[in-house]
Amino acid sequence: MGRLVVVSNRVGPLKDTGRAGGLAVALVDALTKSGGLWFGWSGEISEEGTFGQLKTTKSRKVQMAQLDLTQADYDDFYAGYANRTLWPVLHYRLDLAVFDRRYEQGYRHVNERFAIRLRSLLEPDDVVWVHDYHFLTFAAQMRAMEVNNPIAFFLHIPFPAPEILAALPNAGSVVRSMLAYDLLGFQTVRDADNFRRFAIEELGAIDLGDGKLEVNGRQVTARSYPIGIDAEAFSKFAMTPEARRNMARLEKLLGGRQQIIGVDRIDYSKGLPERFRAFERLLEDYPENRGQVALMQIAPPSRAELDAYIDIRRELDELTGHVNGRFADLDWTPIRFLTRSFPRRALAGIYRASRVCLVTPLRDGMNLVAKEYIAAQRSEDPGVLVLSRFAGAAEGMKEAIVVNPHSAEEVASGLQTAITMPLEERRDRWQIMFERLCREDAIAWSESIMSDLEAVRR
Structure with missing residues (x-):
């Protein structure tokens, strides 16, 4: 050749x-x-x-x-x-x-x-x-x-x-x-x-x-x-100084609370409004999470000149204000919505500090965030992936908690399962997915x- x-x-x-x-x-x-x-x-x-x-x-x-x-x-x-x-x-x-x-x-x-x-x-x-x-x-x-x-x-x-x-x-x-x-x-x-x-x-x-x-x-x-992805290389990103700095900042901010992380471009295919509503449903249906679990959504803008993207950005700002206004406390903000990008090493640290990763596109070819999250986890205490059935990644990541992103109730239930999952089960699910990611890189x-x-x- x-x-x-x-x-x-x-x-x-x-x-x-x-x-x-x-x-x-x-x-x-x-x-x-x-x-x-x-x-x-x-x-x-x-x-x-x-x-x-x-x-x-x-x-x-x-x-x-x-x-x-x-x-x-x-x-x-x-x-x-x-x-x-x-x-x-x-x-x-x-x-x-x-x-x-x-x-x-x-x-x-x-x-x-x-x-x-x-x-x-x-x-x-x-x-x-x-x-x-x-x-x-x-x-x-x-x-x-x-x-x-x-x-x-x-x-x-x-x-x-x-x-x-x-x-x-x-x-x-x-x-x-x-x-x-x-x-x-x-x-x-x-x-x-x-x-x-x-x-x-x-x-x-x-x-x-x-x-x-x-x-x-x-x-x-x-x-x-x-x-x-290069799973082994990305797992090493989580141990770099940049990743460790972000982990330390987040762990100090969380103070023992749990974090759900989402990382997506602002795009109507990513299901972000549906995701915010599902998190609101989590706080409604499982009130024990109030004050204990927060959602951080990193969402850099894309194709900002198109009307559909302008509309979704406005909707996300409104939903963030609505959920935070309804549930926030003096020392706890339910949703942190960051419209900026982060280097991959910084993201590796953010992933590792997060108990749950929420990947819920309405349609997606693959979605490499799901794979990067698994690669970034600690083997001794890994987090849990909640994944849309309409992401291409779901075809090869059956060990994730697979949900219908159109159902706020189903996503909320999946999040609750992830938050309360025993350590042994988290390890078993993570191990299978990580080994597969290393083979199919x-x-x-x-x-x-x-x-x-x-x-x-x-």
């Missing part, structure tokens, strides 16, 4: 700044093994956009190549089709989706321009690995330019049931473009099944078994590859996809 060429919306960082996610860590490892190219958007706006100069740098055997977008491309491709159309549809929120023909045209235009610019950089033996919903039609553009290199794709967010996706105008055309990839990877078995179902029911694909489809005489593989994830792509190539 030749160079690995990674295509993603944003590029880097190659150096672990303490804020890089599991994806970046896995990709850097895979890229540096073979010497590779990482290609994507620079994050900047310019008049030339994708027609402008390619910005290139090289470090640790990895070349990074980035393009600007024009303001129009940003508005239509990124803010428009990617985040106002695809993001809500793929997260089952048709009520929030904006269907605008101009957005779709802008999306296809940027995919085409990125394909044109990448083609000039490709070598005959390169293997291309494309990431996420920004580039669903990318491979079709490459094939139209007679690029025959093997191309894999991985979707980091959910892929909805055919009945939901069918509401997307030109959904058949979008999925047909995805079939130009040789290998399509999804977070869960359910997501991969949904994709194959759509291809079979709507496009006449033939199911060959083992995740393989035949379409117009061409074979495509679509399987689940749940992304992991980020490196194993990337190697599995690359191995299967090589098999398809042969």
Whole structure:
């Protein structure tokens, strides 16, 4: 296998700044093994956009190549089709989706321009690995330019049931473009099944078994590859000076009380209003927790320019005020709502100081917070994970307390179970999940996809 060429919306960082996610860590490892190219958007706006100069740098055997977008491309491709159309549809929120023909045209235009610019950089033996919903039609553009290199794709967010996706105008055309990839990877078995179902029911694909489809005489593989983290490395973060400082501060603040931790971007897919209401229900139904258990929600803003995000931020502020006004005491605040981000080492300390982690998205591709929380725990006194059944992580973390995030009563009951769980049971659940996380880590994830792509190539 030749160079690995990674295509993603944003590029880097190659150096672990303490804020890089599991994806970046896995990709850097895979890229540096073979010497590779990482290609994507620079994050900047310019008049030339994708027609402008390619910005290139090289470090640790990895070349990074980035393009600007024009303001129009940003508005239509990124803010428009990617985040106002695809993001809500793929997260089952048709009520929030904006269907605008101009957005779709802008999306296809940027995919085409990125394909044109990448083609000039490709070598005959390169293997291309494309990431996420920004580039669903990318491979079709490459094939139209007679690029025959093997191309894999991985979707980091959910892929909805055919009945939901069918509401997307030109959904058949979008999925047909995805079939130009040789290998399509999804977070869960359910997501991969949904994709194959759509291809079979709507496009006449033939199911060959083992995740393989035949379409117009061409074979495509679509399987689940749940992304992991470097669990052993993250567990060491919890012992760094930065983590210890945060643990000490929290333990002093809590004064022997218990803390529930939530860490999410502000996004309607994360179920944050539902989470706050469930915590209120915990205090209502189990009054012994008043003054004894607090919720800390870390929620840095994202896509703040979109109306849906402005509305949810306002709702969360109101819910925080309502719950705190109703239950707070002189020396106890029920909800602490922090709209800022923390480095991963600091988060490791916050996780370790928290008895319960509450991860309750309404839909999520995987959710690595759930895995990081388990990795950060003390083996002798671990905390408990309460996890939404609609998070991709639930498929491989059955030992968590799995709940329906739409039911405040069920989440509150799950929290009470977590808070009162005996030490021996906490240890047993944690041990099974931690060992699995160490086996199925980020490196194993990337190697599995690359191995299967090589098999398809042969």
